Amino acid sequence: MRVIFDTDIGSDVDDALALAVLLGSPEVELIGCTTVYGDTLLRARLAKRLAGLAGRSPAVVPGAVRTLADRPVWWAGHEGALFTDLDSERVDDGDAAAYLVDEVTRAPGQVDVVAVGPLTNIANAVTASPSFARDVRHLWIMGGRFDGPEPEHNLKSDPEAAAIVFGSGAPITVTGLEITTTVRMDAADVAAIAAAGALGEALKAEVEQWWRSRNAEWNCPHDPIAVLTMLVPELFAFGPEGQVIIGADGSSTFEEATGRTRVTTSARTEPVAREIVRRIVNAAA
Template sequence: MQTASSLTFDTDLGSDVDDVLALATILGSPELDLSAITTVYGDTLVRARMAARVATVAGRSIDPIVPGRTETRSGRPVWWAGHEGALLPDLDRETVATDSDPIGVLAASPTVVAVGPLTNVAEAVERPGHQIEQLCVMGGDFLSADPEHNIKCDVDAAAVVFGSGVPATVIGIDQTSRLRLGGAVVAELEAAGSLGQLLGAEMRQFWSFSASDSNVPHDPAAVLMLTDPDLFTFATGRIEVDGDGITPFTPGDGPHRIVADLDAEAVAQRIVDRILVACAGSPTQVINGGGRSSGRDLLA
């Protein structure tokens, strides 16, 4: 995969906590140039304002942050958890680019990291003259005949994206579900300053919502496909999307790569290391190989 010289993060941040953890992972990765954020699916203004708050707390200025498409291309009703933004007071004070064109922002970005339904991205790859050179996607399930959430939410959009021929590297829920972050990570984050406290609170909120005591960092793992490809085993071929959102993969020639295997412990550790860099506001603290996390019990 090419270096992400200019990256746009397309996200449904605010529902599952993994989106906000993915944003923190990007902010803790100095090799990534995060030039814009677009939000998708449901109340995208709330999602954009949440992203702006996270960036502010992290001491970063991301411009533009643009609310994107609210409705799905397929017409499927939007699933809304109901806790989006609940822990972040006065979100209406956050400045976001409501007058900007989210599709134009995406279409002008060489690299797009897409971790929500693909509604925005589908419109961007259809735009004549788009400059998207690579997509980095969290979505699909390549080991079962079950539809994954991001694909199922807008099957029509996913079919357009994977049928467009734009090169895409994709991690499915079959691999991300092998990852867990538990109480030890939350405690470490909450001791790491304002951003860590925000993230810890969001993680605990999602535990309550999902009746769990750990989080699956689906979306941060997608970021690591750019920064730490050595932690993954990829297979090249072609992804298709059927009418139910099932994503059969055919190995061989094709514009797509999927994660066929990963080093689960190292991926989880590296995610935490990069998030802690974002919390510290010091990108020089990244330790190659995940050294700072080595030996940490991430589920304790």
């Protein structure tokens, strides 16, 4: 599977864990990462550093700093703080949307895109090229909430972008908070990851930093779960295809109608948690 990972890595630790899941999956060729939302250069350098700790060097292209309507960017403040020399990381020149379009249209039907942040880069790619939505093999999105009106962070951060992406006609699988919050990672999981080399040690530090910011000793691996819907679909159930409608506040509702979007409806929580740890350990080792 040839995959591009679109991420706001550096805030919630789940992006870093999702990157590690991809790196630890032998069936995946991670051809590149694009970063979105806020200081995307810093995010790109962090992605490059973590991939390098696994002995990998995918293309990493910084993307959109601002949302489409220039909504305020939420910034946790600890992004990249565990590395004092991130400025030394060399990332790729160019524009993330152009990179996405080039890679997808160069190999129609062969590139999957996993998008786990605000959807600004993906919307820009859709707008820039009418062939992007047609040529992408599949979009795998972590976003939304489909059991109530409460908007989820990724979609409410840029609802204008989300509306463009879900209205594009691209084949999409979206996994919302009602699914991702059923799985937790705790100290035992982190200990297993930390024992697996330099990447594992770095991820342990990133997880514990996130825990301190929330005054908790567990986290929900939202983004790795969305990655697993692509890699191990038998661990999930999915609804019928239809349309996702995005509200002005970023709320998301599903309508069973003409469309190419399906929503993840359930997960086998214990096997999902074990698979996340197994693949991260594989990357770190």
